[in-house]
Amino acid sequence: MTNTTPDRFYDFIGFGDEVPGILTLVSAAREYRRRVGSYPKTLLILKGNSQQGIGGHLVRGGLAYLDRSNIPLQIRQTLGLETYGLSSALYQEFLQKTGVIQVALDPRKADAVLRQMLRDAQIDTLSRVEIGLVLKEGQKLVGIQLTKGEIYRGKQFLDATVNAELAQAAGVPKLSGFGVLGLPKSELPVTLVFETEGLSIDRLRRVEAEYLKRFKNPADREAQAFFNIATNGDTALATQLRNDLVDAAGKPKPMWVGSDYIDVRTKALSIAYHAFRNTKLSLTESPAILDNGNVAILSGGRLSWNALLHATTGSEAEDLARSGAKPTALMLEEMTFIEQWFKSIGASAVRSAPELYIRHAGNVAGAVDPLSGADMLLGGVPDKEALGTFGYPFDIRGGITGLGRKAANKGFNQTHFKPPLFNIGMRHALLKTVPNLAVVSPAADFEGIACATGRIVEFNVAVGQAVGIAMAIAQLANRNLSEISNTEVRSVLAQTKRLPKIYGRADAIEATRLRDFEKQIIA
Numbered sequence: 341m342t343n344t345t346p347d348r349f350y351d352f353i354g355f356g357d358e359v360p361g362i363l364t365l366v367s368a369a370r371e372y373r374r375r376v377g378s379y380p381k382t383l384l385i386l387k388g389n390s391q392q393g394i395g396g397h398l399v400r401g402g403l404a405y406l407d408r409s410n411i412p413l414q415i416r417q418t419l420g421l422e423t424y425g426l427s428s429a430l431y432q433e434f435l436q437k438t439g440v441i442q443v444a445l446d447p448r449k450a451d452a453v454l455r456q457m458l459r460d461a462q463i464d465t466l467s468r469v470e471i472g473l474v475l476k477e478g479q480k481l482v483g484i485q486l487t488k489g490e491i492y493r494g495k496q497f498l499d500a501t502v503n504a505e506l507a508q509a510a511g512v513p514k515l516s517g518f519g520v521l522g523l524p525k526s527e528l529p530v531t532l533v534f535e536t537e538g539l540s541i542d543r544l545r546r547v548e549a550e551y552l553k554r555f556k557n558p559a560d561r562e563a564q565a566f567f568n569i570a571t572n573g574d575t576a577l578a579t580q581l582r583n584d585l586v587d588a589a590g591k592p593k594p595m596w597v598g599s600d601y602i603d604v605r606t607k608a609l610s611i612a613y614h615a616f617r618n619t620k621l622s623l624t625e626s627p628a629i630l631d632n633g634n635v636a637i638l639s640g641g642r643l644s645w646n647a648l649l650h651a652t653t654g655s656e657a658e659d660l661a662r663s664g665a666k667p668t669a670l671m672l673e674e675m676t677f678i679e680q681w682f683k684s685i686g687a688s689a690v691r692s693a694p695e696l697y698i699r700h701a702g703n704v705a706g707a708v709d710p711l712s713g714a715d716m717l718l719g720g721v722p723d724k725e726a727l728g729t730f731g732y733p734f735d736i737r738g739g740i741t742g743l744g745r746k747a748a749n750k751g752f753n754q755t756h757f758k759p760p761l762f763n764i765g766m767r768h769a770l771l772k773t774v775p776n777l778a779v780v781s782p783a784a785d786f787e788g789i790a791c792a793t794g795r796i797v798e799f800n801v802a803v804g805q806a807v808g809i810a811m812a813i814a815q816l817a818n819r820n821l822s823e824i825s826n827t828e829v830r831s832v833l834a835q836t837k838r839l840p841k842i843y844g845r846a847d848a849i850e851a852t853r854l855r856d857f858e859k860q861i862i863a
Contacts, residue, residue, distance in 0.1 A: 345490050350464075351380035351815055353484065353494035355471070357388065358396035360780050360800035361500020362454050363430050367808025368496070368815075369461035371832065375816055379462040383492060385484065387501075387664050390467035392694045393451040394458070396500075398797065401665065402533040402693030404636035404644035405601060406443045407796045410731045410759055411843075419843055426840035428728050428802035429833075444600035444636035444644075447693075466492075474509045480776050481510050496811040496821055497777045500804075503661035503701035504783035510774045513705045517654020518740050520703050520787055522862040527657045529623060529649040529738035531697040532667050534678060536643045538688025541597060544643075547685045551608040552585055552592040566615035577622070581607055602635035602643070609633070616681050623651045623738055628674045631738070646697070648678060649738050657701040665695040699737070700782045700795055707785030708822050709767035713757065714855035716790055719846035720762030725826040726842040727833060728802045731761035734792040743861075750860045757854050760793060763844035765826045766806040768794075775820035778811070780804045788858030809833070 351372070354365045365382055372380040386394070393399035398406075411425040423442070427435070437453045438445055458465060475483035475491070483493040484506070499506040508514050516524040554563035571578040585606050587593050596603040610621055610630045619626040633647035650671055652660065660666075667675075672692070679690040711720075713734060720726065734757055736743075747755050769784045771777050779785070780803055782795030793799070809832050810824035833839035 347483070347491045347493050349381065350383045350492060350494045352382040352496050352498070352811055353385065353492060354383070354498035354500055355385045355484065355506040356396070356499060356501035356781070357384060357386040357394050358500045358502065358781060359398050359434070359450070359454070359797055360804040361498060362395065362458065363434065363801050364498055364500065364780050364804030364808045365463055366457050366461045367430055367805045368811040369463060371809045371812035372815065374836070375812065380815065382461065382463040383494070384458065384463055384465045385469055385492070386465070386467045387469060388467060388695065390465060393447060394465065395447070395450050395454050397665070397695065397697045398445060399447045399451045399454070400693065400695040401697045402447050402535065402644060403646060403697045404445050404447060404533070404638060405634040405646050406440065406445050407732065407798065408443055409798055410733065411761065415761070415843060415845070419841065425729065425731065425843070427798060428805045428840065429838035430805040431798055431801040434801070441600040442598060444638060446638050471506065471509050474506070476510065479774060481774050495776065496815050498807070498811070499777060499779045500781050501661065502698045502782055503658050504704045504779050504781065505662065507704050507771070507774070507777060507779050510777060512771055512773055512777070514702050514783070515705060516658060516702045518743070519654070520791065520862070521740065521743060521789065523740060523742050523746065524654050526741040526743070527652045527654045527701070528699040528736060528740070529651050530657065530660060530699065531646055532648050532650065532671050532675060532692050533697055534645050534648065534675065534690055534692040535638070536645065536682050536687040536690050537641055539643060539682065539686045540641070541602065541637070543686045544602070545595065545597070548595055548604070548608055549592070551612050552594070552606065555585060555608060555611065556592065567611055569618060570611040570614040570621045572620040574620070581611060581621070600637045602633065602637065604633040604635065607632060613681050617677050623649060624741070627670055630678070648674065651738070654702060657698060660696060661698055661701045665698055667692070667696055700791055703783055703786050703791055704771070704779055705785060706771055706773045707768045708770045708772055709765070710785040710787045711768035711790050711794065712787040712855070712858055713760070713789035713793070714851045714858055716760035716762040716793060717758070717847050717851035717854055719844040721765035721826055723763060723842050723844070725765060725830060726763035726844065727766065727806045727826060727830055728764040728840050729761065729842055729844050730764055730799045730802065731759060732793045732796050732799065733759040734789045736792050746861060747857070752857055752860070757789070758847060758850045761843070761845045763842055764799065764802050766803050766810065766829065767826060769803055769807055770810070770822045770824070772822055775822035776814070778807045778821060780807055789854070
């Protein structure tokens with residue numbers, strides 16, 4: 341391949357436009373300017389079509405329901421914290437600018453805000469591109485050559501893709517699927533998020549309440565026929581679903597409606613949809629399932645549904661990520677049934693996002709300081725190094741195929757562990773093998789079950805804010821990015837009054853149990 345255009349030079353280059361990556365570059369540019377008075381030359385490269393929005397799965401993927409930090413009530417009361425604790429300053433700024441009340445992020449607003457933040461930091465963007473090859477000098481990455489021949493050279497590099505695509509091209513080893521648990525063929529399902537219009541919250545409540553009532557009534561033959569179609573004679577599934585419809589007192593569990601969100605707590609709507617679809621409510625036996633919905637309430641009568649799950653393998657998730665997260669023909673076919681059913685219960689329009697929400701697609705190895713689930717349960721990095729605090733369950737929505745069986749063979753009778761509340765560091769994102777490259781995404785060096793918590797956007801923005809500061813320090817001091825410590829970044833956050841309260845908690849007993857599990861399960 342002959343390059344007929346002159347090389348272009350930048351200080352910072354980021355590949356992938358997931359929100360944590362964009363905010364990492366903004367953090368780097370701002371810190372650089374704070375130190376020298378002018379912005380660096382920064383480039384954001386993305387595979388997606390920027391005309392469909394900038395902001396990865398939160399924007400083009402339409403994921404409007406944000407997962408927020410989970411802080412136990414007692415700790416919140418003791419420390420005087422609000423519901424979601426204290427996010428990183430950069431994430432708080434992003435939420436404020438996009439008008440998020442609690443969890444609902446309007447993709448349209450997010451796109452506009454991110455574009456403005458990029459403009460303000462004088463960051464160039466380049467979309468719809470593919471990596472041809474990377475250029476290295478020794479261990480360091482020095483440039484990216486695109487498939488059309490253009491070469492973009494830089495000093496500090498960032499990978500914000502869900503599959504660590506730039507890191508892989510640079511020779512960083514990566515485990516497919518849940519290779520971190522010895523299950524490289526297993527992966528979390530992907531979601532095709534969709535929006536409904538015209539389906540009011542009151543109407544949705546009434547529809548669900550009616551199904552909850554009917555499914556509990558053995559004399560309602562039509563409802564029981566629906567139930568039988570959705571379970572396809574699977575008595576264990578039928579028992580599980582019937583138990584799921586009611587609380588401990590035997591009363592129906594209606595959806596929870598918050599200020600800007602709806603949590604669907606049972607599979608009553610799912611059962612009804614699968615009866616209409618004539619498929620079993622099983623991720624392994626059907627093309628897709630309509631799961632309990634995490635629903636964001638948006639303006640204009642729009643409801644954004646994170647609910648339609650499609651099973652994937654480790655290799656399929658990688659392939660989907662490399663193809664720009666585009667839904668397959670089978671996924672789009674399923675959407676035609678989703679549209680029909682939701683219109684039958686009151687929606688006037690149903691639209692799917694142009695890209696998929698890919699939760700996870702493997703993890704790189706070789707970070708300066710890998711982060712395990714046991715590390716999280718031990719409270720994360722020490723308080724004196726901490727850059728923030730985050731809490732979230734080890735969330736493996738849809739399950740990890742083979743994990744239960746493998747655990748049982750190793751003598752573990754359950755695979756659930758308490759949610760960690762841990763102090764945030766950044767060294768799991770910095771690479772020893774390519775010392776001027778960071779991976780700020782679910783594909784960073786998470787060991788064991790840690791990626792189930794580490795994949796959440798709020799956490800990764802806090803990591804990205806720190807990595808951005810580290811990039812500026814490394815650039816101006818002519819040091820390797822991998823050499824920058826948590827403590828150096830913490831001092832900057834403290835100096836600029838952006839260091840939040842630190843409140844990680846160690847659970848030594850649960851951490852020991854998980855560490856044993858993580859070691860044994862991969863052996």
